[in-house]
Amino acid sequence: xxxxxxxxxxxxxxxxxxxxxxxxxxxxxxxxxxxxxxxxxxxxxxxxxxxxxxxxxxxxxxxxxxxxxxxxxxxxxxxxxxxxxxxxxxxxxxxxxxxxxxxxxxxxxxxxxx
Amino acid sequence: xxxxxxxxxxxxxxxxxxxxxxxxxxxxxxxxxxxxxxxxxxxxxxxxxxxxxxxxxxxxxxxxxxxxxxxxxxxxxxxxxxxxxxxxxxxxxxxxxxxxxxxxxxxxxxxxxxxxxxxxxxxxxxxxx
Numbered sequence: 001x002x003x004x005x006x007x008x009x010x011x012x013x014x015x016x017x018x019x020x021x022x023x024x025x026x027x028x029x030x031x032x033x034x035x036x037x038x039x040x041x042x043x044x045x046x047x048x049x050x051x052x053x054x055x056x057x058x059x060x061x062x063x064x065x066x067x068x069x070x071x072x073x074x075x076x077x078x079x080x081x082x083x084x085x086x087x088x089x090x091x092x093x094x095x096x097x098x099x100x101x102x103x104x105x106x107x108x109x110x111x112x113x114x
Numbered sequence: 115x116x117x118x119x120x121x122x123x124x125x126x127x128x129x130x131x132x133x134x135x136x137x138x139x140x141x142x143x144x145x146x147x148x149x150x151x152x153x154x155x156x157x158x159x160x161x162x163x164x165x166x167x168x169x170x171x172x173x174x175x176x177x178x179x180x181x182x183x184x185x186x187x188x189x190x191x192x193x194x195x196x197x198x199x200x201x202x203x204x205x206x207x208x209x210x211x212x213x214x215x216x217x218x219x220x221x222x223x224x225x226x227x228x229x230x231x232x233x234x235x236x237x238x239x240x241x242x243x
Contacts, residue, residue, distance in 0.1 A: 033219075034221070050233055103227075
């Protein structure tokens with residue numbers, strides 16, 4: 001199975017500042033035939049189900065604020081929140097959907113306000 | 115509006131079989147672009163994929179739990195059912211169903227894998243005697 005490793009495990013950022021979360025896959029999730037990275041990012045607020053933020057590594061899901069962006073290719077990916085808002089406090093997960101089954105998730109990164 | 119809703123027992127005893135149902139609305143289980151997956155989350159822990167199924171009955175399971183899981187669907191009832199045998203206290207978790215949204219690859223004439231775009235609210239299952 002592909003292992004997804006996120007860093008850091010937790011992060012505290014001041015309101016209005018940039019937050020960066022990293023995700024590394026044990027194998028490349030880039031499919032050369034279509035040049036797509038099979039990587040998604042999810043946000044989970046306390047007591048709620050996960051919400052899809054980013055797919056194909058960099059495509060924002062409809063309705064997701066543009067302060068959220070995804071980047072990277074192959075095995076290394078980044079989720080960036082350009083200007084942290086109070087409502088962004090959550091746990092963030094990356095997920096690969098290239099080598100399936102299984103669809104593997106990272107261990108999560110807890111984002112808090114400093 | 116697309117929704118998924120999980121249901122099942124709140125409490126099961128060790129060694130019992132768990133049966134969970136996911137009722138979907140706003141899309142059809144006959145749509146080849148869509149699938150349904152089950153994912154669980156133990157208290158305070160990360161998400162864990164369990165199984166998924168597509169319209170053609172293509173199904174797959176978690177490598178570590180495959181021997182205990184069975185997924186099925188009834189498109190006429192818009193429902194997907196997951197059974198997990200031999201439940202243990204470590205299986206205590208919130209169980210989610212989610213829609214898988216695939217793209218069609220016109221070059222290869224196949225459906226690509228996809229992300230989980232809509233999730234249910236989850237159902238909490240506790241395993242205890």
